[in-house]
Amino acid sequence: MSDTRTQSDKQLTFEEFKEGVINDYKLAIESREASLIGRREVLTGKAKFGIFGDGKEVAQIAWSKVFKNGDFRAGYYRDQTFMMAIGQLTTQQFFASLYADTNHENEPASAGRQMNGHFTTQSLDENGNWKDLTAQKNSSADISPTAGQMPRLLGLAEASKVYRENKDLKDFTNFSKNGNEIAWGTIGNASTSEGLFFETFNAAGVLQVPMVISVWDDDYGISVHAKYQTTKENISEILKGFQKDEDTNGFEILNVKGWDYPSLVETYEKAEKIAREQHVPVLIHVNEITQPQGHSTSGSHERYKNEQRLKWEQEFDCIKKMREWMIMSAVATEEELVDIEKAAKKVAREAKTAAWSNFINPIKEEVNTVVGMIEAAAAKSSNSEEISAMAATLKSTMDPLRKDAISAARRAVWALRNDGDASAELKNWLEAENVKNKDRYNDYLYSQSDLSPLRIEEVAPIYSDDSKEVDARIILKENFDRLLTEKPEVLIFGEDSGKIGDVNQGLEGLQEKHGEGRVFDTGIREATIMGQGIGMAMRGLRPIAEIQYLDYLLYALQIMSDDLATVHYRTKGRQKAPVVIRTRGHRLEGVWHSGSPMGSIINTVRGVHVLVPRNMTKAAGFYNTMLESDDPALIVECLNGYRLKERTPDNLSEIRTPLGVVETIREGSDLTLVTYGSSCRIAMDAANLLEEMGIDMQVIDVQSLLPFDRNHDIVKSLANTNRLVVMDEDVPGGASAFIMQQVLEEQGGYKHLDSKPLSITAKAHRPAYGTDGDYFSKPSADDIVEQVYAMMHEADPTRFPAI
Numbered sequence: 001m002s003d004t005r006t007q008s009d010k011q012l013t014f015e016e017f018k019e020g021v022i023n024d025y026k027l028a029i030e031s032r033e034a035s036l037i038g039r040r041e042v043l044t045g046k047a048k049f050g051i052f053g054d055g056k057e058v059a060q061i062a063w064s065k066v067f068k069n070g071d072f073r074a075g076y077y078r079d080q081t082f083m084m085a086i087g088q089l090t091t092q093q094f095f096a097s098l099y100a101d102t103n104h105e106n107e108p109a110s111a112g113r114q115m116n117g118h119f120t121t122q123s124l125d126e127n128g129n130w131k132d133l134t135a136q137k138n139s140s141a142d143i144s145p146t147a148g149q150m151p152r153l154l155g156l157a158e159a160s161k162v163y164r165e166n167k168d169l170k171d172f173t174n175f176s177k178n179g180n181e182i183a184w185g186t187i188g189n190a191s192t193s194e195g196l197f198f199e200t201f202n203a204a205g206v207l208q209v210p211m212v213i214s215v216w217d218d219d220y221g222i223s224v225h226a227k228y229q230t231t232k233e234n235i236s237e238i239l240k241g242f243q244k245d246e247d248t249n250g251f252e253i254l255n256v257k258g259w260d261y262p263s264l265v266e267t268y269e270k271a272e273k274i275a276r277e278q279h280v281p282v283l284i285h286v287n288e289i290t291q292p293q294g295h296s297t298s299g300s301h302e303r304y305k306n307e308q309r310l311k312w313e314q315e316f317d318c319i320k321k322m323r324e325w326m327i328m329s330a331v332a333t334e335e336e337l338v339d340i341e342k343a344a345k346k347v348a349r350e351a352k353t354a355a356w357s358n359f360i361n362p363i364k365e366e367v368n369t370v371v372g373m374i375e376a377a378a379a380k381s382s383n384s385e386e387i388s389a390m391a392a393t394l395k396s397t398m399d400p401l402r403k404d405a406i407s408a409a410r411r412a413v414w415a416l417r418n419d420g421d422a423s424a425e426l427k428n429w430l431e432a433e434n435v436k437n438k439d440r441y442n443d444y445l446y447s448q449s450d451l452s453p454l455r456i457e458e459v460a461p462i463y464s465d466d467s468k469e470v471d472a473r474i475i476l477k478e479n480f481d482r483l484l485t486e487k488p489e490v491l492i493f494g495e496d497s498g499k500i501g502d503v504n505q506g507l508e509g510l511q512e513k514h515g516e517g518r519v520f521d522t523g524i525r526e527a528t529i530m531g532q533g534i535g536m537a538m539r540g541l542r543p544i545a546e547i548q549y550l551d552y553l554l555y556a557l558q559i560m561s562d563d564l565a566t567v568h569y570r571t572k573g574r575q576k577a578p579v580v581i582r583t584r585g586h587r588l589e590g591v592w593h594s595g596s597p598m599g600s601i602i603n604t605v606r607g608v609h610v611l612v613p614r615n616m617t618k619a620a621g622f623y624n625t626m627l628e629s630d631d632p633a634l635i636v637e638c639l640n641g642y643r644l645k646e647r648t649p650d651n652l653s654e655i656r657t658p659l660g661v662v663e664t665i666r667e668g669s670d671l672t673l674v675t676y677g678s679s680c681r682i683a684m685d686a687a688n689l690l691e692e693m694g695i696d697m698q699v700i701d702v703q704s705l706l707p708f709d710r711n712h713d714i715v716k717s718l719a720n721t722n723r724l725v726v727m728d729e730d731v732p733g734g735a736s737a738f739i740m741q742q743v744l745e746e747q748g749g750y751k752h753l754d755s756k757p758l759s760i761t762a763k764a765h766r767p768a769y770g771t772d773g774d775y776f777s778k779p780s781a782d783d784i785v786e787q788v789y790a791m792m793h794e795a796d797p798t799r800f801p802a803i
Contacts, residue, residue: 021331024085024261026344028057028319031081033348034091035293038098038116042297046356046399047098050297051117053080055258055290056216058318061085062264063214066272067184070134070177072539074153075186077117077142078216082186086137088121091348095355102440104572106358110141111440111572118142122574123538128449128630130540132174134181140538141571145562147187147194151528152563154200155535155543157183157211161279162541165517168488175540182275183535185213189287190221192235196527196559203528204281205242205250212271216258217287222295223304236285244280252282258289259321290317366405366433371395373425374412380422387415406433444573445607446631453609453629454707458658461617461649472616473642475652476506479620480544482653483627484514487542490627493520494529494546494582503548504584504642506616526555533579534564542627543579550585550636551595557604564632565607578630580623581608584639586678586729587774591766593639594774596677599734601634602705609633609659610706614680617646618703621657628656638678660707662714668698670792671723671755674714674739676702679728679779686784693785694799695792697725705735708742715747722754723795725788729762729778736761755795760787 012020035052042050053060056078064085073079083089093107100112109120120141123131140152163169164179187197192215204211215235219226226233236253244250252274256267264286271282290313294301302310314320326332332340371391378387394400394408409426416423446452483490492507498521501508511519522529526547533545547553553560560581567577586596602610609626611633613619619637626633649655665680666687675683680701687697698717702708718724724743726736736759743749744757760779767777786803793800 018331021261021326022340024058024061025319025322025326025332025337026340027085028061028081028322029341029344030091030348031057031084032319033345034080034094034351037348037352038095039293039297041095041098041352047116048100049115050098051077051115051295052293053078053117054292055218055313055318056286057081058261058322059214059216059256059258059264059286059289062261062268063184065265066268067137068181069137070181071137072156072181072183072535073119073139073186074149074156074183074535075119075139075142076146076149076188076191077144078188079119079186080117083119083139088137088139089119091351092355095352096359099355099359101355101359103358103362104574106355108574110570113441113570113572114142115144118144118570120571120575122571124574124576126573128447128451128573128576130174133539134174134177140535141567141575143562143566143570145558146191147196148559148562149185150187150194150196150200151531151559152534152538153183153185153211153213153531154203154207154209154528155532155537156539157204157209157281157535158207158532159183159536159539159541160210161207162491162517162536164279166488172489172540179279180276182210182212182272185211187213187215188221189215189217189219189226189235190224190229193221193229199525199528200531201239201242201251201283203523203525203532205244206523208249208280210275210279211281212275212284213282214284214286216289217285218289218291219309220291220295220301220304223299223301234285236283239283242283249280252280253285254282255285255287258286259316259318261318261322261325288316292317360399363400363402363405366402367394367397367400369429370405370409370426373429374408377412377416377419377422377426381416381419383415383419387412390415402437406430406437444571445569446609447568447576447629448573449630451628451630453625453631453633453659454710456625456628456656456658458661459621459651459654459656461621461655462651463647464650467647467650469645469647471642472644472646473504473506473508475616475620475646475648476637477501477508477510478648479623479652480507481510481513483623484510484518487627489540489542490544491518491520491536491541492544492546492582493522493532495522495524495548497521497546502546504639506637506642526552527559530556530559530564530579530581533581534559534567534577537577537579537632538567538575544582544623545579547581547583549593549639550583550597551592553581553583553601553634554597557601560608560634561604565605567607568631569607576630577632578626579632580626581632581634582637583634584637586636586638587640587778589774590769594767594778596729596762597734598705598728598730599736599738602735602738605634606706607632608706609704611635611657611659611704612676613657613703614638614665614677614701615641615644615646617649617655618657620652621655624653625656625659636677640678657703659704660710661703662709662711663701663703664698664713664717665701666697666699668696668721670696670721671725671788672698672700672714672717672721673725673727673784673788674700674702674743675727676705677728682779682781683727683784685781686788689781689785690788693789695788697788702739705738708739709747712747714743715749715752718743718749718752722752723791724749724753724757725760725784725791726757727760727779727784731764732759732761734761755791758787758791760784
């Protein structure tokens with residue numbers, strides 16, 4: 001290797017250049033030592049699990065040199081040295097994360113909610129307000145699923161393109177400076193086998209966005225060699241067809257050795273220049289990387305690497321190679337490097353000690369408090385010996401966890417149940433700690449800011465004699481038109497969303513009016529449509545990402561569940577992605593255009609509001625509500641409702657459909673039927689038929705599944721009718737089971753029942769094709785009439801004789 005200084009280095013004196021290289025080496029040593037200590041901390045039981053970035057230190061330091069304020073990272077759990085190099089992770093914070101310190105000051109990435117190696121910067125202040133993202137270096141919150149960071153990376157990069165091209169966003173200066181920011185992604189070589197990587201790579205090549213992907217290639221995916229992972233065992237080789245040239249779009253593809261410090265610096269400077277100036281994507285294949293400690297603390301790489309490979313890894317360790325180059329280039333002597341190494345290792349050890357002290361001391365204080373209370377209670381108890389033993393056991397616990405103190409206090413209260421108020425102090429302490437622990441471990445699944453959608457009050461539609469009756473799609477179109485006009489940060493995109501205005505014409509003519517930068521088509525790639533929405537929302541835009549049919553949301557459900565739904569929670573309220581997902585579903589024709597997999601959705605996307613309006617006016621109100629809020633939502637429009645007639649509200653732009661508020665759409669006194677979406681019309685038809693048979697059925701439209709009936713209005717209905725029917729077109733035990741649990745258990749509705757609760761659902765299979773397929777697969781008005789009548793017959797056979 002030669003003394004190859006970069007373009008910026010040529011302005012430096014040799015002494016200045018030397019100082020910079022030595023500082024890089026110090027950081028590499030400190031980060032490596034942190035990895036080595038981290039593994040020992042796990043193996044000795046102080047930490048639960050460890051995964052580290054050893055072997056990638058030099059490449060990440062080179063990358064950090066071109067990462068600017070305003071740039072964003074979407075990476076994976078090996079990037080600790082990079083985060084240290086950009087000043088967004090101290091070694092003490094690294095260890096705080098390893099110990100799962102719940103103090104946000106000590107562990108600013110996730111307050112102990114994520115395992116170590118999952119990096120985050122804070123985009124929001126403590127009140128949930130945006131910071132100036134252009135004044136800091138940004139990392140979107142990491143997730144563990146391999147390649148799961150890729151779709152979000154696409155959206156982060158596309159945001160720069162939007163800010164550059166949409167001049168109406170010129171005042172959004174805390175999110176972008178003329179769109180000059182790069183989104184940087186990292187991924188392991190084995191994870192490039194995932195479909196999410198290829199989908200993102202292709203989409204970025206089509207969109208031509210400023211994205212740089214680094215592939216850290218150490219030849220393995222956990223224990224599985226590259227020959228089982230990648231054709232030709234070389235990801236950049238097989239991606240050559242994506243290489244950009246003068247006449248076509250695509251990627252710039254660069255290769256560099258992970259142990260070659262000067263070449264790494266040059267390569268990253270070249271990649272940055274291409275991406276930032278030309279606004280095109282770049283792939284950097286960083287190969288010949290080592291992984292000195294194997295995949296993680298859950299195993300040893302000696303089990304699957306042969307002697308030759310292990311010897312090679314020792315020889316080509318990036319820090320060893322950098323050290324050799326520094327001596328050869330007269331940057332430092334052997335003696336100087338030994339002193340640097342000793343000092344850097346000492347810094348790492350001291351950081352570990354400080355982080356452990358900050359973590360364990362508050363817990364020990366809690367333990368001492370509980371020990372004292374239990375001992376005091378034992379003195380008042382007839383069961384003194386047993387309770388004193390509890391205190392002694394807790395007191396002797398080495399390196400206790402918070403759960404040890406809580407569990408001991410709870411069990412002591414149980415043991416004191418016959419001793420009057422002897423447990424009062426323990427109970428009071430537990431009550432106070434429950435509040436603290438809710439904040440530590442459970443809060444921030446949804447927004448807790450002033451912009452929470454739960455704070456937005458309902459504004460009902462107003463009608464007059466002049467209110468026009470139109471196809472319901474027109475209501476959506478006019479509302480979207482108004483949103484695009486008034487909010488330059490709103491974008492709507494998806495398959496067929498642009499030129500033809502979506503398959504049901506709810507966006508008809510809006511691309512022509514507002515431009516291709518605001519309403520646009522995408523490829524058939526649901527996961528990256530979701531990722532576009534997440535990434536752009538993380539950068540201050542308000543995307544409406546359209547998934548054409550509810551059935552095809554399953555392509556994006558992993559990203560929606562693992563990434564979007566957890567953003568706010570896994571950062572403890574310091575990042576958000578208020579994307580609105582638009583789709584359409586319920587009854588139509590055929591196995592893959594008529595599904596209603598609501599049970600599977602609501603049980604995987606907690607953290608996203610799931611809204612199921614019965615008509616387009618209600619849907620428009622939900623869009624208006626969500627675009628005033630700072631939470632993500634899925635809005636499921638009724639697929640068979642676009643051509644039905646609805647009256648246009650006089651106050652369309654002002655209507656707000658509230659979240660978690662049910663609506664009674666038919667009063668009744670004999671029983672309460674609860675449903676949502678397209679099923680509301682079926683239920684109303686059935687109610688009219690039942691009325692002819694002397695049965696008065698109340699019909700309640702849930703409107704939103706997440707959140708669900710915050711005012712507990714359904715149980716108020718049950719108090720009058722004493723019978724509950726839940727009807728939907730999901731499979732048995734799907735969303736109906738969730739509704740039952742909420743009404744009977746959460747709301748205490750079981751107390752009011754005079755008959756066994758009844759669920760009326762679709763069959764266990766997907767619907768067969770055609771009108772008959774629908775009739776025999778999903779609940780019909782006839783099904784409701786027969787099953788409700790049977791319920792009433794059982795209650796009063798004289799009044800309702802058997803059919």
